[in-house]
Amino acid sequence: MPSSDSAKPGTQTTGPTDYSYAELTQACATDAVILADECALAISYNGINHAVMMVSPSFVEDFIAGFSLSNALVEGVDEIYDIQLERSGDALSAQVTLSNRAFWALKEHRRQLAGTSGCGLCGVEALDQALPELEALPNSPLPPAEHLVELRQRIAAQQRLARSSGALHAALMVDAQGEISLCREDIGRHNALDKLIGALSHNPLDAQQGFAVITSRCSLELIQKAIRAGISTLVSLSAPTALSVQWARRYNLNLIHLPHHSSPRVFSPAPTRAPKQ
Template sequence: MDLNSQVRHQATLAEEAALAISYNGISQAVMMVTPNDLEDFVLGFSLSNRLIARPEELYDIEFGGQGEARQAELTIANRAFAELKQQRRQLAGTSGCGVCGVAALEQALPAMPSLSPAPLPPARLFARLRQRLAEHQQLAQPSGALHAAAYLDNQGEILFCREDIGRHNALDKLIGALYHAAISPRDGVVVMTSRCSLELIQKAVSTGIGTLATLSAPTALTVQWARRHQLNLIHVPHHSEPRLYSPVPVRGSVSVGQTVE
């Protein structure tokens, strides 16, 4: 088969759209997203970025646009809106050479309260995890180009799976789905199919996730942040047992981690 024939018969491509998000009429961000589960996304985005403190502060959502250009108009509580405007004023003072300076560093590496330690899940919850996740990734099956965030209950059942071109977007969608369903993110395990980046740690801590498991190994910085904020952090390799990186393993090399007991 020649290249032209391969292109004509390629798999379905993942969708991508620009979503402009505004709060009480003020534009906040434009995110490139997979345009599904958008109501979950905007709630999770608002919570994980600390734009609202709890779901009740999001009063209304209106979606507009279509195709590659979408809009989400959010109405939030006055308290949350006042804090949002204050954050914008702090960033405006450092914008002469782009978003830089102390305020921007505080945005990238924010001070966050530590979590109350959650119980460690048993290793059996991760049995055949990759295969089970693949079965729940409905959008990724035809395209192969999407990250997934899933929620396992304390029996290891996958209750929710959300997908997106961006790993942070997938996590925001999952966070929104959990809060819409009135399920505490602390009670189960959140699993990411992607690399464990610092932003995932920050979103997990901000929204009260107790245990984060990823299919790719964490970096030293993400492990530091997970331990500092008492987030359980687990890596599920391809061909070996799950490895615990946070809290500090009781035995074995800290740099390597240990099997979850």
Template sequence: MHAKRKVSTAPAQHSPAPDASQSYNYSNLAREESARTELAEEVALAIAFNGISQAVMLVSPTDLEDFVVGFSLASGIVASPDEIYDIKLSGCGSAQQAEVEIASRAFWNLKQQRRHMAGTSGCGLCGVEAVEQALPELNVLPGAPLPPIEWLDGLRQRIGEFQPLGQHCGAVHAAVFMDNHGQLLLGREDIGRHNALDKLIGALVRREIPMAGGTAIVTSRCSLELIQKVLRAGIQTLVSLSSPTGLALQWARRHNLNLIHLPQHSAPRVYSPAMENQA
């Protein structure tokens, strides 16, 4: 029987992953010239729980401990951080491994799901074997007030400080957390939009930052799997820089999640909770 241990906030001991970006040569098609440019890197991260392989995800090689914690929670593999006992990262270059020790009850539930995911940077539901897994029963959130409109003023520009990789070489998504006082606290980046959100959730958990009354901001399109991740994390407001899908909106309303789209050139659009007389 393992004693429950908190997820460590210290960096895990592991072989170094590649840098988040590296310089590459390219040639100009119109002219006989060559130059170098920075490109975002990605690695294959194999995740095993209690020795059983569960997923291979393509991720940016940064904040991998945050990603493993967030992925475990936001995918429903564990119900709370207390069910994660240990994380060991290993590997080199573009092949990385994460060995995760979880509680027996969580591992039994995981085996019952009969799920083996082969993740990519674009899809958050790869390998799901049943409709019930894609559309699980999730708890309805307690109501939370909408953030004041002034908190969203200039938000697109303000989150830039949490996107160093994106501003340097592009090709990545970001997820940023705003607390219940309107302060931007931290952000995470990744080639995968759902990976960025997993990293953010893991970072919040590992640093014991309260999520109640806070807001997650995502730079990517807002589809169902992002809604499910913030619901499992207990974040009550999600701001997306891109429009939500219809199914994402339905789930946000059904589960009492504040869902706000922040267009580039117009006022924020509140999609949920549903306003009076709105369909």
């Protein structure tokens, strides 16, 4: 298999990209930051589709080797004969050649494959499922800046399970008055948002009013979930990825990052003024 001592061509992005944002304050100051990149990676073993997941597109060969080892698909990296990568837009395809022993073991393993909370897209076997066409949301106003004041502290007070055990993500709904009305926790960040969406499905709260909050990093899968659920505004306590911002802007999802010690940053909709110099 290819050496992992350095990144191979096609496994890294062409370079970091600045993304502009506007502070959710009366001054509406604008600036730009570099956001992490991500893409959909489809892995095929000996010509058979196995999984699609969202990854950072650097050192992908190392990821595939580690994924194969940690999921017991191979007993050692010497059973990985070759990795061929091809990039197309926001997607990477990896054609992995395994030894005969590993390939036969893989067929048995596939019968037992279950999605994990970490990657969010394990088991999805087509890139068009990972990067689907969605229905754009109607344009919605941004929440008042005062509704985000001390939001981190208010979230901590709502996380009952995390207070006792830690290691839990949360997804919350803040209503039109700025009050936290729902909180769901889970060890998986995708699971937490799914729980919130499920709660909203049988709750009189309107997802178009107020906003949802996630305590985890904001990657593409969570953007897709919010859009499908009709949530108008998503607030993330961790910076979004570049692809998340692109999709939020494309489908009219208001996307706000709430840093620890700075004003809320509105990445979607895109600011209309140039960032300050």
